[in-house]
Amino acid sequence: MIMTASFTPTDQEFIRQRGSNVEDVTRQFGYFEKGFDFADLQRAATAGDGIIRLNDSEIKDLLASYPTLLGDKKAVKFVPASGAASRMFKEVFSYLENDDEATCKKALQLLHSLKDYALYDDLAAIMLKDGLSLEKEIEADNYKVVISYLLEDKGLNYGKLPKGLLKFHRYADRCRTAMEEHLVEAALYARGKDGICHLHFTVSPQHQPLFEQLLKEIQHIYEERFGVKYDISFSTQAPSTDTLAATEDNQPFRDADGNLLFRPGGHGALIKNLNAIDADIVFVKNIDNVFYDDTVADTVTYKKVLAAYLLQLQKQVFDYVRLLKNGHPDEKDLIVIQHFVKEKLLQDVAPEKEALIAILNRPLRVCGMVKNEGEPGGGPFFVKNKAGHTSLQIVESSQIDKGNPQQAAILQGATHFNPVDMVCCFRDADGKKFELDRYVDPETGFISSKSYEGRTLKAMELPGLWNGAMAHWNTLFIEVPLTTFHPVKTLFDLKK
Numbered sequence: 377m378i379m380t381a382s383f384t385p386t387d388q389e390f391i392r393q394r395g396s397n398v399e400d401v402t403r404q405f406g407y408f409e410k411g412f413d414f415a416d417l418q419r420a421a422t423a424g425d426g427i428i429r430l431n432d433s434e435i436k437d438l439l440a441s442y443p444t445l446l447g448d449k450k451a452v453k454f455v456p457a458s459g460a461a462s463r464m465f466k467e468v469f470s471y472l473e474n475d476d477e478a479t480c481k482k483a484l485q486l487l488h489s490l491k492d493y494a495l496y497d498d499l500a501a502i503m504l505k506d507g508l509s510l511e512k513e514i515e516a517d518n519y520k521v522v523i524s525y526l527l528e529d530k531g532l533n534y535g536k537l538p539k540g541l542l543k544f545h546r547y548a549d550r551c552r553t554a555m556e557e558h559l560v561e562a563a564l565y566a567r568g569k570d571g572i573c574h575l576h577f578t579v580s581p582q583h584q585p586l587f588e589q590l591l592k593e594i595q596h597i598y599e600e601r602f603g604v605k606y607d608i609s610f611s612t613q614a615p616s617t618d619t620l621a622a623t624e625d626n627q628p629f630r631d632a633d634g635n636l637l638f639r640p641g642g643h644g645a646l647i648k649n650l651n652a653i654d655a656d657i658v659f660v661k662n663i664d665n666v667f668y669d670d671t672v673a674d675t676v677t678y679k680k681v682l683a684a685y686l687l688q689l690q691k692q693v694f695d696y697v698r699l700l701k702n703g704h705p706d707e708k709d710l711i712v713i714q715h716f717v718k719e720k721l722l723q724d725v726a727p728e729k730e731a732l733i734a735i736l737n738r739p740l741r742v743c744g745m746v747k748n749e750g751e752p753g754g755g756p757f758f759v760k761n762k763a764g765h766t767s768l769q770i771v772e773s774s775q776i777d778k779g780n781p782q783q784a785a786i787l788q789g790a791t792h793f794n795p796v797d798m799v800c801c802f803r804d805a806d807g808k809k810f811e812l813d814r815y816v817d818p819e820t821g822f823i824s825s826k827s828y829e830g831r832t833l834k835a836m837e838l839p840g841l842w843n844g845a846m847a848h849w850n851t852l853f854i855e856v857p858l859t860t861f862h863p864v865k866t867l868f869d870l871k872k
């Protein structure tokens with residue numbers, strides 16, 4: 377493991393200027409040497425065993441109770457939106473570089489279907505500024521010209537913009553970006569009693585002015601349409617959450633000038649952004665999972681259902697915490713609370729006051745889970761930690777030892793996956809915010825191989841936002857329909 381003395385005084389000053397702590401960087405860097413352990417899966421969470429399947433009557437009751445349960449509470453919609461859309465256009469970029477027959481055929485198929493995309497009018501307008509007719513270029517099969525204007529900065533620059541700023545959907549009156557669709561959703565399920573919708577987007581520093589400019593142009597449209605006021609804020613991933621890269625022999629990686637090279641620590645770094653949110657209830661959803669107006673009903677329904685279930689559960693948790701801390705619980709009370717922890721939170725605990733407080737007094741989240749139909753992503757499992765405690769966790773495929781027959785069999789038996797559909801509460805029974813850093817499992821990071829200026833390096837990702845960063849939260853899973861999940865991972869997903 378690297379020691380602090382391995383950093384020169386210049387290195388240490390560089391680390392401090394980034395807002396990082398030398399000791400934390402040292403500890404973190406040690407994982408390159410020792411690695412991260414695989415998750416210890418006990419079994420997959422399935423409907424009836426770790427995943428709650430609500431019936432129609434329960435859904436109806438939760439929907440009816442949602443407005444009362446929300447009451448005067450402040451709800452915030454938290455949307456990670458900092459990722460660039462470059463991976464979304466990976467295949468389309470290849471059309472500019474390859475001239476083989478198969479690539480050409482795919483490129484022409486895209487070219488002649490462009491009118492089906494919401495981006496068409498903007499693309500036509502920006503090409504016209506250079507004296508080019510998009511329609512004529514399509515007729516002439518000039519796919520390289522058109523695609524270059526789609527992806528490069530001489531045109532729409534979609535290859536470098538974040539997904540939140542891309543035109544996703546076409547309507548009769550206008551075309552909406554992914555960000556606009558999140559504004560629509562917020563008006564439908566996250567409106568406060570005061571008529572205010574609070575949204576928070578995590579963005580890249582270079583893109584924040586573009587998001588703010590878009591808001592100036594469109595915010596009033598949706599405020600007038602839905603009779604709401606939007607309170608929209610942004611944050612960026614702090615440089616202090618970046619991780620130091622390593623050489624292949626586990627030494628600090630340095631650039632051509634000899635400076636330490638730090639890389640973004642993945643979406644797990646956003647736990648600090650989430651921790652800064654001042655709210656009673658927080659909806660978490662990815663930027664690219666949005667719907668047209670005529671297909672958004674299930675999403676709205678189940679967001680309210682998840683939130684109502686969480687608020688009901690939180691009320692009971694708070695009552696028990698107050699009794700344990702401030703009351704005089706007898707043996708019968710302790711057994712009742714132990715039963716609640718086992719039946720509702722699916723965790724075993726002794727009927728002892730301090731042990732029960734330790735389990736109950738944590739951040740709480742309810743996560744929607746959809747049936748797995750081949751989509752990539754993390755899944756719900758019962759996982760045992762190093763202390764021998766078993767709890768519900770969202771586990772990524774990369775965290776599972778597929779070479780272990782027992783673990784591989786558990787993975788194979790998984791029935792659901794995580795669409796990043798969460799409702800969270802991180803205030804305690806006294807109304808104080810939990811410090812979310814305290815509930816991260818630092819042993820659940822990930823190391824991958826990358827390159828920088830032609831040199832191979834090892835990069836470290838922090839525990840994922842909905843994986844290890846929330847490992848010590850109280851977590852429940854509820855089955856939601858596949859109709860609430862429509863991620864846009866490639867350009868072609870916009871045609872589904």
